[in-house]
Amino acid sequence: MKKTEIRGVWLTTTDSKVFRSQERIAQAMDLLAETGFNVVFPVVWNKGVTMYPSPTMRQTFGVEIDPMSVGRDPLAEVITQARRVGLKVIPWFEYGFASSYNLNGGMLLQQKPEWAARDCNGNLLQKNGFEWMNAFHPQVQEFMLNLVLEVASNYDVDGIQGDDRFPALPCEGGYDPLTIARYQQQFGSRPPNNPQDKQWLQWRADILTDFLARLYGEVKRINPNLLVSMSPNIYDWGFREYLQDYPTWLRLGIVDMIHPQIYRRDFNSYKAIANQLLSQFTDATLPKVAPGILMKLGNYCISPEYLVQAIAFNRRLGISGEVFFFYEGLRENNNALASVLRNGPYAQPAIFPTLADLQRSSDRDDLSLWQKIQRFLKNLILTGV
Structure with missing residues (x-):
């Protein structure tokens, strides 16, 4: 009998040309299926634009799709080619509540300055080069919810995916007038200047949890079989830095699959984090876990040894799957890592749960x-x- 495992990979527009043509997309799906993967997570929201013609984007910002994809629908093309070779498709809203990268808010906040997140000095919220929309603003939440729901409604997908930016906000945010007033109304005082004050952290994380609960319910209303997949930062670092309280998400049952990003560049570091993570899951929630593993980033590429060790270690922990960031790593050195998987841990096919x-x-x-x-x-x- 075939085993059940989550074998996934993220498909990006950054450092990748897969989305540039139908032919490239078809070749990518062929390689993934031949390698033993069973699910692909194609980016659909990145750099403030969508990878499909979006009515929400057209109505809100007058930009229907990524400028490089005008006249096409890359998401529809990915779905067609993935279905042809038996792959599941879960679109990934990579940018989440971020608005831009080193562009002072970019097109989104240029048109909607009132949507900007603010730090304690009242400046546009920035962290690690990213500028952010205010994830607590009702209009911003509605906008992101509409993006997700139009994909869930209009495309033959198997689910939707959030990540380390969705739902998330750097802990330095929340000092906009709207959020300050909301906090004052509840506690009778302004938020503390220390962004990592325990109560202030939890209060803001709870707002994001409430948003995810709403998103989960709305997606299930469209189709109860759609999976809500999340790839947050690892806890509790992700809670302290980005307000992502995923133990609560699991406890509330508002996530079906979870892929904590164990992005470490050597196996011993990966092993240590994976061991720590195990304590955050119960027998009931462990089947939902398939950690994110860093395969390629800039000049870094995972070694074949580390790749095989990480998968073997996951299985020893009772973790049935992983998701790799990102596809182009499989193609380095004449598809070397794809061959390692195909001839090793992914040699036998696995059914997606x-x-x-x-x-x-x-x-x-x-x-x-x-x-x-x-x-x-x-x-x-x-x-x-």
Whole structure:
């Protein structure tokens, strides 16, 4: 019987030309299927533009699609080619609440300055080169929700995906007039100047959790079988720096699959983080986990040894899958890493889990608890207690 695993890869527009033509997309899907992958996460929201003709973007900003893709629908092309070779497709909203990278807010905040996130000095919120929209602003939330829902409604996809920017906001944000007033109304004082004050962190993280709960419900209303996948920063660093409280997301059941980004450049570091992560998951939530593994970034490329070790270690921990950042790493050195996977850990095909599979894991836990109760009662009867 085929095993069930999440074998995924992110498809980007950064440092990749896959989206430039239907032919490149078809070749990429062929390589992924031949290598043993079963799901692809194509970017659909990056650098303030979409990779599909978006009514929301057209109505809000007058820019329907990424300028390099005018006259085409790259998302539809990816879906067609992925289906041809049996791959699942979960579109990835990479930019999330970010507005631009080193562009002072870019086109989005140029047109909507009131959507800007602010730091404690009232400046446009920036972190690691990215400028941010205000993730607590109702209009910004509505805008992002509409982007997600138009993809979920109009395309034959298997789910949608958020990441380390969605839902997220750098902890230095939240000092805009709207959020300050909201905090003052609840606590009777201004937010603390220390962005990592415990109560202030949790209060803002809860707003993002509420947003995700709403998004989850709206996606399920369109199609209850669509998967809501999230790839957050690792906890609790991601909580302290980007307000991502994913243990709460799991507890509330508002994420179906989760891919914490264990982006480490050597196996020992990966192993240490993966071990720590395990304590954040229960028997019921562990099947939802497939960590993000850094395959390529700039001049870095994962070694074949580390690649194989990481997958083997995941399986030893009871983790059935991983997602690689990103596709171009498979093609380095004449498809060397693709060959390693195809001839090694991914040699045998694996079925991508359905939502029912992920939910059945919880049922099994309930059943085993019920069996324990029955056994306990039976022992009571037998011992005459």
